[in-house]
Amino acid sequence: MDDQGHEHNDDSNSESSGGKDDGILYVGIDLGTSRSAISTSNGVRKVVESYVGWPVDMVARKVLKHDIVIGKEALKLRPMLDMHRPLENGLMKEGSEKDAEAVRQLMKHLVMLGGAGGKGDGKKQVRAVVGVPAEALRVNKQQLRGALTGIVDSLMIVTEPFAVAYGLDALLHSLIIDIGAGTADFCVMNGRYPTDEDQRTLNSAGDAIDQILTKSVQEKHPEANFSEHMVREWKEAHSFVGEPPERIVVKAPVRGKPTKIDITDEMRNACESLVAPVAETMIDLIARVEPEYQDRIRHNVILSGGTSLTRGLSDRLQAILKEYGGGRVKVVDDPLFVGSDGGLAIAMDAPDSDWERLSSG
């Protein structure tokens, strides 16, 4: 397997690693539909595109020189690969053995990048905390647990927004909104482990924006050729709600010739589609909190996840909160790693006795 060394690395940052040096590797993993991130007690932080590909035939295998390709490399080489994006709405896809195997390979790859069993380390025991969508069913968690058997020694599965809250010490009177590609996960923290009533998952997230953007650009520019990956790149570079910061002009081939097309209005419409469901869910969750705490929670709304970087989104949500007595919506400093850092913090804090209970062996 390719070591994929060119993925987004942040080896120098070890802010989440603590003082444990017991021959055990602690890892926090944010398993994302689009990207997956890992933070480890070695101080390693890496993010991998959640794509796994197998060479389509013998010729492709000969060219690639690998049996499997993962991450950004897989995206780049996708014409030669049987590509799998094995996570859907933040969960393992069901129904295809190839997708289940892709999740295993992705996790194996992540854990290896995190330093488990690497050169000079020997084979370390791995204790992992993995974040999943807030409303994942037990069966989803069991599938994930099954997929990780043999890859990690002990596993704790928590909801993604809870991992974020834990990592930020935002455990009391806060609302975490973690907007990724597949799902937007909400979690009210009341100083206790969140229950079903404290959490929500919406399927309106980054992928939904991509779909709307694709459709509307196709309608406006039927002559242009573009792929879903191009649309995703456009969104990641230019997404916004409210007034456009500038005209958004991108290049797409028209009858083979690279042509500039203006997608400002389409981008705005696609991104705006996120606002109503997110705002409605935010207000609804806050309204369910005991009245004396609602004000404090309104002033402690935390946005995380890749889609939280949509320009103007936090300001828009904050403006909506004004109608309900005012509030403050803050985007985390490091949305890419905040979930995996939170998972790592949980992993490091959990006592050995608990980890033994969570051992897969």
Add this chain to the structure above:
Amino acid sequence: MAELTRTKQRILQEAVRENVETMSGRLPGRGRHRIGVAMRAARLFFFLTLPIAIFTTSYVVATVAGGRSGGVPESMLNRQPPLERQAAVARPAAAELVATSTPQLIDPAVFPVAVRKVVLDPGHGGTNLGTTNAGGLIEKELTLDIAHRLRELLESNAFHVVMTREGDAQLSLQKRALIANEKQGDIFVSIHVNWLVTRQIRGVETYFLGATDDPYLSALAARENQGSGYSLADLRGLIEEIYANARMGESRRLAEAVQRSLYRSLLERNPGLQDRGVKTAPFGVLTRTGMPAILAEVACLSNRQEAQLLMTASYRQFIAEALYEGINAYANGLNQRSQIGS
């Protein structure tokens, strides 16, 4: 800082506990539900102040009425009510009634009855998965999840609840009915999730036991009856027996109350939901139960939008609340009918 550390320790313990429960196949403990404290208190008061009812598990009495019971097929009118039901008739001329009667629906005013014990039957379990979809949803998991939520609602409102299965157990249909009968449940509610060939349809439907000529319902019953161990002749005989007693009438009322509540409540969250109505079908799980019994198909897993809703805990909670409201409406209606007659 010390407070934060303590909070973290407590929360971590809860996270570990939930994971251990998931590993062992149990559903995690539920949090607070949304039924208000005042409502709960009112409900508790309602039950505590109920007159001491002479409760009987039987809803049938044989009467000396010469006419035929409306709606009961003629071929079944001469059938004797089951012995245990005859014994439950607490009127002086009981022996005479048994000897000469044709079965009729009981007038609820005869006995002040109440619903206290609800048997919940999460459909499928073990290797019997029920319906599944490509997104990883499995009927046996969904029904169990909804049943646990419903149990919490019922228990918080002074109902006693018996579950046919608490976890991922495989039970025959007979065993489910046996549990309901042994525990002397007042009503039996089997929870299922539907799968329709026309995948655009999303809807709720509620069944009580009866024959059907509808090929769709026959197919659905065959699917839900999978592994029942009943022969066709067994089922026919059982259904005929049930026709002959008033349990059918109460089952219908219960089905209507639950269906009404399911549709009205869920439509709000699930636009496009169809009211597929109250129907009769020969579901095996409803045949042996000695109390009003229904089978609710609370959603269609075959519909993509509805499957997405089912992925959310909040929608499953809405389903549980809708079922609760339906059961409660039936229980209150039964009590009112008893009081009006008394």
